[in-house]
Amino acid sequence: MGLPEIKKELAASDNFLVTCHLNPDGDALASLLGMCSLLKAMGKRAVAISPDPVPRRYLFIPGADEVIPFRDSDGQGPFDAVVFLDVGAQDRITKVSEFITDKMKIINIDHHPSNDGFGDAAWVDGSYSATAEMLHELFRSLKIVPDADTALALYVGIITDTGRFRFSNTSSRCLATAAALVELGADPSLAAEKVFYTTPAIVISTLRKFLSRVEQHEEGKIVYSYLNLDELEIDTEGFIDNISGIHDVVISILMQQVSEDKYKFSLRSNDDEVDVSAIASKYNGGGHHKAAGCRIKGTFDDVKAEILDICTKALYNQE
Amino acid sequence: MGLPEIKKELAASDNFLVTCHLNPDGDALASLLGMCSLLKAMGKRAVAISPDPVPRRYLFIPGADEVIPFRDSDGQGPFDAVVFLDVGAQDRITKVSEFITDKMKIINIDHHPSNDGFGDAAWVDGSYSATAEMLHELFRSLKIVPDADTALALYVGIITDTGRFRFSNTSSRCLATAAALVELGADPSLAAEKVFYTTPAIVISTLRKFLSRVEQHEEGKIVYSYLNLDELEIDTEGFIDNISGIHDVVISILMQQVSEDKYKFSLRSNDDEVDVSAIASKYNGGGHHKAAGCRIKGTFDDVKAEILDICTKALYNQE
Numbered sequence: 001m002g003l004p005e006i007k008k009e010l011a012a013s014d015n016f017l018v019t020c021h022l023n024p025d026g027d028a029l030a031s032l033l034g035m036c037s038l039l040k041a042m043g044k045r046a047v048a049i050s051p052d053p054v055p056r057r058y059l060f061i062p063g064a065d066e067v068i069p070f071r072d073s074d075g076q077g078p079f080d081a082v083v084f085l086d087v088g089a090q091d092r093i094t095k096v097s098e099f100i101t102d103k104m105k106i107i108n109i110d111h112h113p114s115n116d117g118f119g120d121a122a123w124v125d126g127s128y129s130a131t132a133e134m135l136h137e138l139f140r141s142l143k144i145v146p147d148a149d150t151a152l153a154l155y156v157g158i159i160t161d162t163g164r165f166r167f168s169n170t171s172s173r174c175l176a177t178a179a180a181l182v183e184l185g186a187d188p189s190l191a192a193e194k195v196f197y198t199t200p201a202i203v204i205s206t207l208r209k210f211l212s213r214v215e216q217h218e219e220g221k222i223v224y225s226y227l228n229l230d231e232l233e234i235d236t237e238g239f240i241d242n243i244s245g246i247h248d249v250v251i252s253i254l255m256q257q258v259s260e261d262k263y264k265f266s267l268r269s270n271d272d273e274v275d276v277s278a279i280a281s282k283y284n285g286g287g288h289h290k291a292a293g294c295r296i297k298g299t300f301d302d303v304k305a306e307i308l309d310i311c312t313k314a315l316y317n318q319e
Numbered sequence: 320m321g322l323p324e325i326k327k328e329l330a331a332s333d334n335f336l337v338t339c340h341l342n343p344d345g346d347a348l349a350s351l352l353g354m355c356s357l358l359k360a361m362g363k364r365a366v367a368i369s370p371d372p373v374p375r376r377y378l379f380i381p382g383a384d385e386v387i388p389f390r391d392s393d394g395q396g397p398f399d400a401v402v403f404l405d406v407g408a409q410d411r412i413t414k415v416s417e418f419i420t421d422k423m424k425i426i427n428i429d430h431h432p433s434n435d436g437f438g439d440a441a442w443v444d445g446s447y448s449a450t451a452e453m454l455h456e457l458f459r460s461l462k463i464v465p466d467a468d469t470a471l472a473l474y475v476g477i478i479t480d481t482g483r484f485r486f487s488n489t490s491s492r493c494l495a496t497a498a499a500l501v502e503l504g505a506d507p508s509l510a511a512e513k514v515f516y517t518t519p520a521i522v523i524s525t526l527r528k529f530l531s532r533v534e535q536h537e538e539g540k541i542v543y544s545y546l547n548l549d550e551l552e553i554d555t556e557g558f559i560d561n562i563s564g565i566h567d568v569v570i571s572i573l574m575q576q577v578s579e580d581k582y583k584f585s586l587r588s589n590d591d592e593v594d595v596s597a598i599a600s601k602y603n604g605g606g607h608h609k610a611a612g613c614r615i616k617g618t619f620d621d622v623k624a625e626i627l628d629i630c631t632k633a634l635y636n637q638e
Contacts (some may be wrong), residue, residue, distance in 0.1 A: 164483055165497075166511035175498035175507070182491035192485035193589070197564030201539065204565065208530045211523055220520065245516030246523065270512070
């Protein structure tokens with residue numbers, strides 16, 4: 001199983017559903033756009049349906065507004081085949097599966113090591129920084145040159161999943177791919193500004209509150225802060241970076257209320273020995289060794305105590 | 320004048336002083352370390368003397384602690400030649416010039432377009448993202464392979480001057496050079512964490528103060544905040560990013576008191592039409608189109624009014 005099987009299955013069908021995981025991030029979106037562009041260049045029909053709408057910060061990518069949120073996808077089927085992109089585990093798809101019939105071929109391309117290789121053809125390779133990087137490889141292997149818009153999308157996928165060349169998945173190959181995408185017309189400065197530095201003014205006051213609530217635990221090795229339900233409507237990606245970089249911090253936690261009894265967690269690890277994706281996966285969340293997320297139900301106090309406890313155990317390798 | 324002349328002059332002398340601009344940043348330091356490593360590989364003596372000590376955040380680079388601050392440089396001379404690295408203008412050298420005699424050859428390698436090409440041999444090329452990127456080119460041209468420590472230093476130079484592949488100087492070539500340096504052993508994750516995400520805990524409380532003082536001017540197109548003298552001792556690089564990314568902001572200003580009657584400014588522009596290095600250069604500062612800095616003397620109120628006035632004029636192209 002791998003790239004050759006993927007190419008065979010892509011050639012064999014004509015009418016593709018292309019989809020990704022819940023709450024698409026930059027890499028999921030990049031992969032949708034890249035795959036649709038590739039399939040269209042191959043003369044196929046391709047429809048990108050995302051379980052959830054595309055976050056506003058990614059709408060600058062040409063074509064991002066053509067990704068159909070599931071809630072607006074009535075009448076799009078039937079399809080011959082489905083391409084799952086960046087879907088670390090099959091249960092992260094949910095709603096879109098309504099389109100999938102027994103007769104459809106299932107194609108699975110992903111860089112999450114947790115992916116079990118489901119489907120009729122699977123190419124899963126955790127050595128890639130992003131699924132977008134795999135798509136660049138697929139383009140190259142098929143001798144199809146991505147246009148500038150597709151190059152931009154794939155570049156966004158790479159910078160999203162590497163934290164703009166910050167995380168340990170940043171390889172020489174991933175930087176060389178980024179260089180190739182810029183050569184093809186991706187604007188790295190535009191991508192960085194849009195993905196990482198565009199903030200409504202209200203974010204500043206919320207960031208101030210977030211910083212005023214920082215708690216240090218375990219002699220500063222764990223830092224924690226939280227956001228309330230009414231502070232949810234803004235984009236708080238990046239908040240956690242302000243605390244995860246504090247000297248001596250190993251695990252950082254952002255707890256954010258998403259409904260009456262539900263809390264969303266962003267977790268970061270600064271230590272190769274501490275895998276926050278293992279913590280997240282206990283709650284059906286996902287992510288990477290050093291950056292992961294999950295949701296936990298319960299009261300504020302219970303959920304906070306639970307996450308601090310599990311993080312403390314992870315810190316001392318007592319899982 | 321260019322790379323061939325540089326190679327000729329490097330071959331012609333044996334005993335080099337290698338220096339950089341005031342307040343060395345990551346690129347200046349990377350260039351010092353890269354040039355010393357190169358000259359030693361060529362069998363020469365090379366001594367790196369910096370006008371000011373190396374900032375703490377860069378001390379993780381092997382060899383950074385061997386750069387001699389000018390204040391400790393007694394007895395290092397005499398030298399046959401001096402290599403100026405990343406020195407945008409000759410007047411940014413000051414103290415180290417005490418070592419320079421009329422007989423010494425002067426070599427000038429720099430990527431600042433403001434550099435007038437002073438010296439016996441000059442290689443000035445504003446198309447490079449960083450002087451470190453030029454040094455990588457010099458290594459390649461001399462067929463000398465940088466060791467892993469030197470590769471790390473050069474990588475740090477590139478991510479410092481591109482804001483980790485954020486600014487508009489991020490080219491395909493610069494990303495390809497970064498890929499080559501990682502291939503040679505530079506750890507991109509280590510570099511990013513050390514340069515951009517290592518913060519003493521006290522920074523958080525200072526950042527809170529900084530955020531509480533944010534002012535919006537010109538309908539939010541200019542944002543301003545300040546730090547007091549007693550808040551100077553911490554590393555505030557990156558603070559300005561929190562406000563420069565606010566929607567609609569064109570120019571962002573961080574004003575930081577450095578002595579009784581002197582203020583340091585960090586300026587950022589989000590608009591290709593607004594060049595903050597032009598503002599900084601009026602006060603003998605320097606930098607790039609979208610990120611620059613300078614110092615202004617005066618009282619708090621006068622200096623603040625002056626910078627807001629000049630930035631407002633720049634905003635409306637009324638210079």
